[in-house]
Amino acid sequence: MNTEVTAQTTTDWVDTFNESMMRTMGQPLALLTHGRGAFVWDENEKEYLDFLAGIAVNSLGHAHPVVIEAVTRQISTLAHVSNYFSTKPQLELAERLKRITGAGAEGRVYFCNSGAEANEAAFKLARLNSSATRTKIVSLKNSFHGRTMGALALTGKSEMQAPFLPMPAGVMHIDSTVEALESTINDTVAALFLEPIKGEAGVIDLPEGYLARARELTEEHGVLLILDEIQTGVGRTGRWFGYQHAGISPDAVTLAKGMAGGIPIGALVTFGRASELFQRGMHGSTFGGNPLATATANAVLDEIETAGLVGNAERKGHLLSERIAALNSPLIDEIRGKGLLIGLGLTEPIALKLAAAALDAGLIINAANESSIRMAPPLIIRDLEVDVFITRFSAALTAVGYPPNPLVVE
């Protein structure tokens, strides 16, 4: 029996939310109070298996001792210093990111506080590669790059842009096909922005060979290849970064979400000649790269490395895909994504209903759109969490009228 939760009833917090929060998001699904590992609890002590992890943010799950220790140690020492000073955690993280991205000695790192800010920096980098004849920035239809004006201009969703026109100029959105790429990339393009897997769109993979062809064409035409790894990065897909599946290197990569296990951070990492574009005074952020965020990111990345969580993401991703396929539910049409970024394509447009049924059954999954479920569990999940997932997801499938049918052998 929990004695802390009597003060606010469910209706109280819903009313407060509706009266006081800006109307930018829909009604919250629950009021969460605490978490541990891959589980979170709400104000009524109901337990949920968290297979969204704050949208690919809580890489180590909730209340991980490594995160607690790093935050506690750093905030007791030095939390913030401004960009007139540097700190050891900041420099250590810059070097670490150069190593794991493969940017190496020629790489450079810019720190900020979120994904949108990382893409804003990348947008400015693209402008620095522009000229009188090289003016275009290319990104994909149905892509997502964030909500600030530059990031929104990159985002390939006109309905998101519509209330805020005009957008910063020069961005065009193309279909996610090799043919569209080949007919668009030429010497008039300054940069090509891509998500290795379109997360927000419902975990949509790029066509086979797409990234390799994008690398060839951008190299040939002096176009910056800028990869948005904000959702796919830091181990989520079973490699440190999504582009490593394709064996290519970009000119720049943007990072955020999972990098510091829940502490806000973002980064732009440049490779080769792209590292020479920004000059002193051209960009900056008050909070960006502060010792609290960078020390936490170092601890999280260290744990991902030493605990072998990139490999765990790959293995658990395979296991989950196999076990979901074995449910043989007539609702599941397609299993997409890599590692622990998993999308389910549904045969009926009832993703919201399925996610709500899952929540009832104690499972957090995300309806990315009406016919896609997105899952991004913490990288720490074990076989136990996979078992709990299958039990609760099966209950949700049954509740929406598409029960698993595991006896049928395919």
Ligand SMILES: *Cc1c(COP(=O)(O)O)cnc(C)c1O
């Ligand atoms: C979440 C996300 C962003 C935006 O990040 P914020 O931290 O919400 O600003 C940008 N690009 C991709 C691919 C994302 O998944």
